[in-house]
Amino acid sequence: MATRVEAIDTHQEHHHVPGLQHQFDDIEQQKEATTIGMWFFLVQEVMFFGGLFMAYLLYRYKYPMAFAAGSNHLDLWLGFANTLVLIASSLTMALAVWSAQTSKKPKVQAGWIVLTMIFGMVFLGVKAVEYNDKYQHHLIPFSRDFKWEPKGEELVAQQQMIERHASEAEKSLYGREQAFGDKVRMFFWIYFAMTGLHALHMVIGIGIMLWLLWTALKGRYSAEFYGPVEICGLYWHFVDIVWIFLFPLLYLLGRHFIAGGGGH
């Protein structure tokens, strides 16, 4: 405590630190309090998404082949590209925080924030293309139109996969005509719920970025006061982390069943 007061006292402008709320002793205490507050929120978010990951875990455990078939239908390359886009947006976000921490000009800070927003919007655009593809193929789980009717190569691959990899217990589950399609539909429920909630977080994130951009352009953030940039960054990185898990769990879960036609 004593050392902290000393450290602040050596600074000439300690009476007028911009952005310091009156209830805090100093900017250090304020930053610690806001950071902890944001982390509590993020822990809540982990539990929020955790429920969906739990649903995924359970249904995938029960119907691994149906989940693999549904997953193999997703566009791997769009998912892969989106992962890179989101990682790039995390880098630009980190650099937005860095530019505020090091008192770069408002326009430089704004530039990193805008880049982050652009990457975020590219991600959402790709997501929209993917959702549209699912719509065209009648794979919207909450629509009456839902149909799982693989044709040609996809059908052969699916049948081979079930033949080779499904346990007897699972095969018996798929005896009825529509049974397999119903389980694939469950995969698409979970796919839409998880990616939809994630996309909603992205939309909210871009909204927050808009506010951050506005305040950054007004020159509010510097080495003395950059808490809001840091807090928004924590949110953005969290959304990135969710996708880091969603990509392999949704897009890649059954690729090894069909890769190389069942060789090594």
Next chain:
Amino acid sequence: MGQQGLVAEKSINHGDEAHYHGEDHHVMSIPTYLIIFGILVVGTILTWFVAQFDLDEFFIGANTLVALLIAAFKTTCVVLYFMHVRYSGKLVWLCAFGAIIWLLILFAFTMSDYLTRGAVPGTYR
């Protein structure tokens, strides 16, 4: 595109990094951020690459395990560096670990129910 801007900005503001911050504010360098970014990209490519091979020959679920290990490593990089946890206080560490542990409790307790249903003859499946 972003890279060029980065280089230009770095040269203009060279030496500015130690401008103002108490010992609590650790400002990471641009190369650190770029290295983490590189690790994340390599991790993503590796995730895709490994998914092309059937590791289930070793044991069932090996593919998923490898994918999750890579994802966990990528997450650790993001949390420690992009989210600055490496240089944050103990309460932040507690939050990060608390989140993981509570999540594992959620998974473990729920699955311990589902995996053991019907294990006792005559009980509900």
